[in-house]
Amino acid sequence: xxxxxxxxxxxxxxxxxxxxxxxxxxxxxxxxxxxxxxxxxxxxxxxxxxxxxxxxxxxxxxxxxxxxxxxxxxxxxxxxxxxxxxxxxxxxxxxxxxxxxxxxxxxxxxxxxxxxxxxxxxxxxxxxxxxxxxxxxxxxxxxxxxxxxxxxxxxxxxxxxxxxxxxxxxxxxxxxxxxxxxxxxxxxxxxxxxxxxxxxxxxxxxxxxxxxxxxxxxxxxxxxxxxxxxxxxxxxxxxxxxxxxxxxxxxxxxxxxxxxxxxxxxxxxxxxxxxxxxxx
Amino acid sequence: xxxxxxxxxxxxxxxxxxxxxxxxxxxxxxxxxxxxxxxxxxxxxxxxxxxxxxxxxxxxxxxxxxxxxxxxxxxxxxxxxxxxxxxxxxxxxxxxxxxxxxxxxxxxxxxxxxxxxxxxxxxxxxxxxxxxxxxxxxxxxxxxxxxxxxxxxxxxxxxxxxxxxxxxxxxxxxxxxxxxxxxxxxxxxxxxxxxxxxxxxxxxxxxxxxxxxxxxxxxxxxxxxxxxxxxxxxxxxxxxxxxxxxxxxxxxxxxxxxxxxxxxxxxxxxxxxxxxxxxx
Numbered sequence: 001x002x003x004x005x006x007x008x009x010x011x012x013x014x015x016x017x018x019x020x021x022x023x024x025x026x027x028x029x030x031x032x033x034x035x036x037x038x039x040x041x042x043x044x045x046x047x048x049x050x051x052x053x054x055x056x057x058x059x060x061x062x063x064x065x066x067x068x069x070x071x072x073x074x075x076x077x078x079x080x081x082x083x084x085x086x087x088x089x090x091x092x093x094x095x096x097x098x099x100x101x102x103x104x105x106x107x108x109x110x111x112x113x114x115x116x117x118x119x120x121x122x123x124x125x126x127x128x129x130x131x132x133x134x135x136x137x138x139x140x141x142x143x144x145x146x147x148x149x150x151x152x153x154x155x156x157x158x159x160x161x162x163x164x165x166x167x168x169x170x171x172x173x174x175x176x177x178x179x180x181x182x183x184x185x186x187x188x189x190x191x192x193x194x195x196x197x198x199x200x201x202x203x204x205x206x207x208x209x210x211x212x213x214x215x216x217x218x219x220x221x222x223x224x225x226x227x228x229x230x231x232x233x234x235x236x237x238x239x240x241x242x243x244x245x246x247x248x249x250x251x252x253x254x255x256x257x258x259x260x261x262x263x264x265x266x267x268x269x270x271x272x273x274x275x276x277x278x279x280x
Numbered sequence: 281x282x283x284x285x286x287x288x289x290x291x292x293x294x295x296x297x298x299x300x301x302x303x304x305x306x307x308x309x310x311x312x313x314x315x316x317x318x319x320x321x322x323x324x325x326x327x328x329x330x331x332x333x334x335x336x337x338x339x340x341x342x343x344x345x346x347x348x349x350x351x352x353x354x355x356x357x358x359x360x361x362x363x364x365x366x367x368x369x370x371x372x373x374x375x376x377x378x379x380x381x382x383x384x385x386x387x388x389x390x391x392x393x394x395x396x397x398x399x400x401x402x403x404x405x406x407x408x409x410x411x412x413x414x415x416x417x418x419x420x421x422x423x424x425x426x427x428x429x430x431x432x433x434x435x436x437x438x439x440x441x442x443x444x445x446x447x448x449x450x451x452x453x454x455x456x457x458x459x460x461x462x463x464x465x466x467x468x469x470x471x472x473x474x475x476x477x478x479x480x481x482x483x484x485x486x487x488x489x490x491x492x493x494x495x496x497x498x499x500x501x502x503x504x505x506x507x508x509x510x511x512x513x514x515x516x517x518x519x520x521x522x523x524x525x526x527x528x529x530x531x532x533x534x535x536x537x538x539x540x541x542x543x544x545x546x547x548x549x550x551x552x553x554x555x556x557x558x559x560x
Contacts, residue, residue: 071352071381072414079503079511101351101415105498106512131427133546134352135381147411147495183558189551208555210547215427218385223359231359232386259559261551266413267490271469271541275488279459279539 030056030117030181033107033145037067037100037124037137040087044123047166048155049088051174052120055181059116060093061107063100063137068126070137072144073099080106100141108148118180119145122155122193123169125162129194129248129258130214130240142190143264151185153177158252159197168203169195172257176206190262196252207256212247214240310336310397310461313387313425317347317380317404317417320367324403327446328435329368331454332400335461339396340373341387343380343417348406350417352424353379360386380421388428398460399425402435402473403449405442409474409528409538410494410520422470423544431465433457438532439477448483449475452537456486470542476532487536492527494520 032052036045040062049058064083080098087093094111096103100121108115124138133139142154153176157169176193192211196203216236223231240249248258312332316325320342329338344363360378367373374391376383380401388395404418413419422434433456437449456473472491476483496516503511520529528538 066357069354069356071350071354071420073351073353074349074415074514076349076514077346079513080500081509081511102514105514106500109498109500110502110512131544134423134427134544135354140351143414147414179559186551190548192546206559208552208559210549210552211545213545218389220360220386220389222390229361231361232390233359234354234356234382234385259555260546261548261555262546263548263551264411264414264546265491265493266472266540266542266544266546268470268541268543269490271466271543272488272490275539275541278463279486279488 031112032056032058033104033112033116033119034058034060035062035100035103035119035121035141037063037070037141039063039066040085040093040095042125043162043164044125044157044166046088047170048120048123048173049091051170052177053091055177056117058091059107059112060088060091061096061103061111063103064095064097067099067137069135070099070140071135072101072140075099075102082106082110100137101144104141104144104148115148115150118177119150119152120155120177121152123166123173124156125164126156126160127158127194128154128156128192129252130212133192133211133262139192139262143262146188146190147264149187151180151187151189153180153191153193155193155195157195157197164197165199168198168200171200172203172206176259192260192262194248194252194258196255198255202255203257204255205257206259207251209248209251209258209260210246211260212240212244212249213242214238214249311392312336312338313384313392313396313399314338314340315342315380315383315399315401315421317343317350317421319343319346320365320373320375322405323442323444324405324437324446326368327450328400328403328453329371331450332457333371335457336397338371339387339392340368340371341376341383341391343383344375344377347379347417349415350379350420351415352381352420355379355382362386362390380417381424384421384424384428395428395430398457399430399432400435400457401432403446403453404436405444406436406440407438407474408434408436408472409532410492413472413491413542419472419542423542426468426470427544429467431460431467431469433460433471433473435473435475437475437477444477445479448478448480451480452483452486456539472540472542474528474532474538476535478535482535483537484535485537486539487531489528489531489538489540490526491540492520492524492529493522494518494529
């Protein structure tokens with residue numbers, strides 16, 4: 001599970017055309033798949049495309065509608081559609097009727113017909129730190145890519161607003177993507193990157209962290225419909241149970257961009273060792 | 281994150297009525313929440329209720345329709361409804377319009393008004409070993425419970441058929457639930473339990489395992505609708521990349537009930553240590 005490969009694919013064939021200027025021939029540029037969970041029209045994905053579009057050949061495949069909170073959902077019971085759209089200028093882009101995870105699967109199998117060199121997801125409108133990584137469609141798309149042996153990163157800004165200022169997020173998303181392209185990555189790498197809602201010159205830098213044990217305490221709002229029947233809206237209060245200074249929640253509260261490397265082997269090895277003794 | 285508490289809640293008040301026979305007073309019995317992702321009418325959940333109904337006070341809250349592949353999806357954009365239903369005889373049961381994770385959240389906040397002592401999910405029609413743990417609504421419900429500090433287990437049978445034989449699964453689900461009730465559990469315990477499709481006397485016993493690196497290789501089926509437009513169905517071939525004899529896939533192929541303890545701290549600590557050096 002831990003073979004290294006450089007993200008930047010090296011094509012050994014000599015370019016046939018002379019390469020004038022600083023643009024590499026298309027076949028030498030890394031292929032970067034971009035998706036999100038807020039939908040293809042969200043400002044966050046526009047900002048991510050703008051931040052990295054000169055770093056590789058970009059393909060966008062993103063949901064046609066918001067898919068927040070979809071986690072690692074896939075579509076089994078009905079078919080999916082893709083629609084080529086023109087929303088990022090010259091960049092090839094498709095909207096998809098499925099979930100963020102469906103977008104990654106379909107992009108690889110039916111659009112790219114190969115694994116991209118990198119997959120990026122976001123920039124999400126709202127935090128995906130701590131336990132949110134599990135509920136997040138943004139992060140699940142990135143995790144799906146890593147399962148498929150495509151190094152990936154999900155990006156989220158701690159601002160739900162549609163008019164959020166993405167300038168700090170853009171600066172650091174670009175720095176992180178360049179780092180990923182310039183150094184060999186384990187093919188199962190997934191980074192969960194969150195940005196405090198600060199302008200670029202107020203951000204203190206990048207902090208590599210662990211996932212905080214912090215979560216929402218649910219409190220459903222109960223209402224009556226016009227026919228007198230109850231219905232419930234999910235609400236909740238965010239509570240941090242984790243006092244560590246090495247967590248994503250701490251980093252974000254202190255002005256750092258948090259980077260949590262994520263795994264998809266969910267085995268709890270300590271508990272496994274205990275149960276092997278207890279259940280003999 | 282690792283405080284121990286006994287699953288069986290001890291209520292110290294002396295029972296007011298004399299307890300004749302072997303049934304404990306209701307207030308001393310552990311409260312067991314049961315859910316699934318195949319929907320409240322699926323044979324799998326009926327079999328799980330039957331297997332454990334005398335081990336505690338059972339409450340069922342399950343989706344009103346199949347929710348396979350929903351992963352850890354939650355419902356944010358629209359409200360949820362609960363409907364009291366009479367499908368398990370004397371046992372209190374509700375169908376819910378949401379996902380399996382929604383069912384757990386709603387059950388705790390609006391039905392039980394307390395944390396149950398144990399949460400069980402399944403028995404799923406179909407395998408949730410290896411990477412399936414990430415896509416599975418059955419397992420996500422169990423993981424949600426553990427996030428909420430409720431020890432839990434998800435159960436799945438390697439047979440998708442609606443007429444599947446659950447007799448072996450029932451026998452071992454009961455054994456495992458008894459083990460969980462009889463020994464103190466970490467409040468964040470989640471067990472991913474899978475059963476080979478074998479009758480009780482052909483099962484070799486329980487094997488505590490790690491999650492195999494095995495996954496589906498996607499291959500979408502492309503079709504044309506009556507208007508000539510393309511649509512795609514998710515299909516795929518299961519491939520095991522993991523040759524270990526300590527995995528859930530190995531256990532199941534060799535006639536054992538597989539038990540993988542699951543964690544929800546997704547931090548990849550090895551990669552975190554590497555990045556801390558590399559990105560300094």
